[in-house]
Amino acid sequence: MNVLMNMQDLVGGYGEADILQGVSMVVHEKEIVVIVGPNGAGKSTAMKAVFGLLNIRGGSIRFDGDDITGWAPNRIVQRGICYVPQVDNIFREMSIHENLEMGAFLRKGDLSAGYDRIYTLFPDLKERRKTLAGNLSGGQRQMVAMGRALMLDPKLLLLDEPTAGLSPKYMEQIFQISRDVRDTGVAILLVEQHAKQALAFADRGYVLASGANRHEGTGAELLADREVADMFLGG
Amino acid sequence: MTVIDFLNFYIVPGIVLGSIYALGAVGITLVFAILRYAHLAHGDLATLGAFLALAMVQLLGMPVMAALPFVILLTAAVAVGIDRVFYDAFRERPKIITVMSSLGIALMIRAIVQVVWGVDTQTYSRGLVRPEDYFGLRLRDREIYTVIAMIALVVGLQMFLSRSKWGKAMRAMSDNPNLALLSGIDNRKVVMLTWVISGGLCAAAGVFLGLNTELKPMMGWSMLLPMFAAAILGGVGRVEGAVLGGLIVGIAEELSVLVLPSEYKAAMAFAILLVMLLVRPTGLLRGKVL
Numbered sequence: 001m002n003v004l005m006n007m008q009d010l011v012g013g014y015g016e017a018d019i020l021q022g023v024s025m026v027v028h029e030k031e032i033v034v035i036v037g038p039n040g041a042g043k044s045t046a047m048k049a050v051f052g053l054l055n056i057r058g059g060s061i062r063f064d065g066d067d068i069t070g071w072a073p074n075r076i077v078q079r080g081i082c083y084v085p086q087v088d089n090i091f092r093e094m095s096i097h098e099n100l101e102m103g104a105f106l107r108k109g110d111l112s113a114g115y116d117r118i119y120t121l122f123p124d125l126k127e128r129r130k131t132l133a134g135n136l137s138g139g140q141r142q143m144v145a146m147g148r149a150l151m152l153d154p155k156l157l158l159l160d161e162p163t164a165g166l167s168p169k170y171m172e173q174i175f176q177i178s179r180d181v182r183d184t185g186v187a188i189l190l191v192e193q194h195a196k197q198a199l200a201f202a203d204r205g206y207v208l209a210s211g212a213n214r215h216e217g218t219g220a221e222l223l224a225d226r227e228v229a230d231m232f233l234g235g
Numbered sequence: 236m237t238v239i240d241f242l243n244f245y246i247v248p249g250i251v252l253g254s255i256y257a258l259g260a261v262g263i264t265l266v267f268a269i270l271r272y273a274h275l276a277h278g279d280l281a282t283l284g285a286f287l288a289l290a291m292v293q294l295l296g297m298p299v300m301a302a303l304p305f306v307i308l309l310t311a312a313v314a315v316g317i318d319r320v321f322y323d324a325f326r327e328r329p330k331i332i333t334v335m336s337s338l339g340i341a342l343m344i345r346a347i348v349q350v351v352w353g354v355d356t357q358t359y360s361r362g363l364v365r366p367e368d369y370f371g372l373r374l375r376d377r378e379i380y381t382v383i384a385m386i387a388l389v390v391g392l393q394m395f396l397s398r399s400k401w402g403k404a405m406r407a408m409s410d411n412p413n414l415a416l417l418s419g420i421d422n423r424k425v426v427m428l429t430w431v432i433s434g435g436l437c438a439a440a441g442v443f444l445g446l447n448t449e450l451k452p453m454m455g456w457s458m459l460l461p462m463f464a465a466a467i468l469g470g471v472g473r474v475e476g477a478v479l480g481g482l483i484v485g486i487a488e489e490l491s492v493l494v495l496p497s498e499y500k501a502a503m504a505f506a507i508l509l510v511m512l513l514v515r516p517t518g519l520l521r522g523k524v525l
Binding site: 092094105 | 400403404406407409410411413414415416417418419420
């Protein structure tokens with residue numbers, strides 16, 4: 001499989017302090033990669049770095065043939081990476097359909113194929129397309145948030161803790177949808193607190209600790225690793 | 236007092252005054268929701284609109300209503316210009332800096348109006364206008380124009396906000412600015428559009444205030460408090476709320492003379508603002524709390 005995103009020895013943070021102290025990771029095309037690790041490990045920070053939300057002081061990020069290190073988010077969006085924040089990731093006062101329309105703001109021309117694709121992935125949303133997104137349940141909001149990001153037809157989707165605060169039933173559903181999204185040809189990089197479940201469903205995973213790589217491997221390898229289990233999987 | 240007298244003396248003037256407040260309050264609520272600060276120059280921007288219309292009436296001999304579309308465009312351009320030259324520099328700074336600078340802009344606009352048009356009271360046309368009788372309701376043409384124009388402008392705005400791509404982008408920016416930027420919505424265009432709309436509506440408010448009363452350099456400034464009361468009463472960010480709030484404040488001011496000396500009319504807006512902020516800061520239609 002071809003390498004889609006390649007982060008090498010990244011150093012950076014929000015202000016002056018370097019939260020990331022040399023993080024490297026690779027996402028291949030059509031692959032689900034999960035970042036796990038203890039609190040404060042820099043998981044979300046590493047993902048935000050890909051989207052240009054960080055002051056980068058060392059290392060590089062390559063995406064689909066371009067060096068995107070230091071690019072502004074709006075340029076990165078147009079290049080084919082979409083980002084779903086952990087919180088406040090929908091337009092509450094707008095309908096589901098309008099949320100999708102705003103996701104496709106940069107796209108010109110007919111959007112009906114785009115809507116069809118999202119509504120096929122999320123049949124629940126199609127029935128309620130006129131409903132205000134703020135009136136939906138947590139799981140459905142997460143679907144709207146993912147749908148909004150997918151409207152631009154990205155090659156890489158970044159999900160920041162998509163299952164935070166969701167019931168196990170919805171967590172399973174979000175994972176299943178993520179697989180469906182991957183099967184349509186979109187790579188996914190996500191951060192997860194629910195490490196066990198996430199490693200079981202992802203293709204590969206990275207374990208970060210204190211802003212640096214600690215382990216990497218396929219989900220199954222990491223789940224079987226003694227040290228990973230001792231560190232934070234709770235035995 | 237009969238019902239029809241009550242309508243003629245209190246409710247009709249209240250609705251007319253309320254429509255004028257509504258036009259200003261819609262702009263205030265949009266600026267509040269999208270740019271996230273209180274724009275204190277809104278009243279004086281309305282004064283400028285009123286006097287620009289006076290210039291067209293006096294110099295070009297145009298009827299006021301014919302001058303209105305031009306005045307709306309001109310004032311919208313002035314509002315965009317003020318934003319570019321002054322407010323834009325403070326975009327990343329604490330909002331209170333922009334609020335204070337808008338107070339300075341208010342004083343500047345008023346000074347310009349006083350220098351250009353003088354400090355005396357003026358009118359668009361001389362002479363008394365007799366009201367026409369509509370089944371007992373006594374209405375002047377200018378009162379009918381005011382209410383119809385307010386409804387037409389607000390309905391047009393609502394259609395723009397609910398149907399068009401850029402109207403939706405304005406709502407998105409008001410709803411969740413970070414996500415709007417992540418979606419690639421151009422913040423600068425949304426800001427400009429916000430000023431075009433609120434500046435234009437503001438000019439209409441000034442012209443209709445001048446048409447129904449008289450033109451004074453302080454006319455807009457004295458309308459600032461009722462307009463803010465209307466925007467907050469309706470719920471910040473709610474266009475239909477600003478209209479509702481405007482009408483309630485206008486009618487309440489007219490009704491207040493039944494129980495209070497008319498000098499205290501202006502205190503009604505203050506009382507409404509105070510009560511709403513204490514009791515229900517989200518406004519009648521559940522707006523934002525900033």
